[in-house]
Amino acid sequence: GEQVEQLPSSLIVQEGASVLINCSYTDSASVYFPWYKQEPGKRLQFIIDIRSNMERKQNQRLTLLFDKKTKHLSLHITATQPGDSAIYFCSASTNTDKVVFGTGTRLQVSP
């Protein structure tokens, strides 16, 4: 079945820095890749997504890049703020309802 891997597992940066979170998947049938953010003690919330027919998507300070050939995604967060501190999850789904999550990247932004 699908496997989703994320790197790094954790990041510590100063406020204002940019970060890059990498994600890779194995199933070439996966077509949709949403990302979720989990603030400490809170539920996961959707932040950005991309479909396999796109290469790039931007939402304010978030940019998501997708490479179908290498089965790789990367989430770029610019001008980080303490409120960006959270665990970020990549996920992948085919045209079925099954959604497979990565192992998560814990981001800590220091003021």
Add this chain to the structure above:
Amino acid sequence: DMKVTQMPRYLIKRMGENVLLECGQDMSHETMYWYRQDPGLGLQLIYISYDVDSNSEGDIPKGYRVSRKKREHFSLILDSAKTNQTSVYFCASRRRGAETLYFGSGTRLTVL
């Protein structure tokens, strides 16, 4: 207000006891999910429910069963809980054809 509600938030049980985790949603979403979250492992899919009485195993169904008798409610049952089932359990729902999952706040289960 779209919401997925999980009860209870915290639960402590002894090994061998039965556990019932409940999840409700007020959006009439057809599809519901149970995941568990463990450090370093991310979220692992336990079960998917496509609608009432239409459930399918996920990646780690062993030791769990589910029940969905109403579209709004999806229960996760642990018959004779084990210590390795200590985890945080998340329920999620999604409208058929849509893409975003809506998550509950989680239930932290400790099995002693």
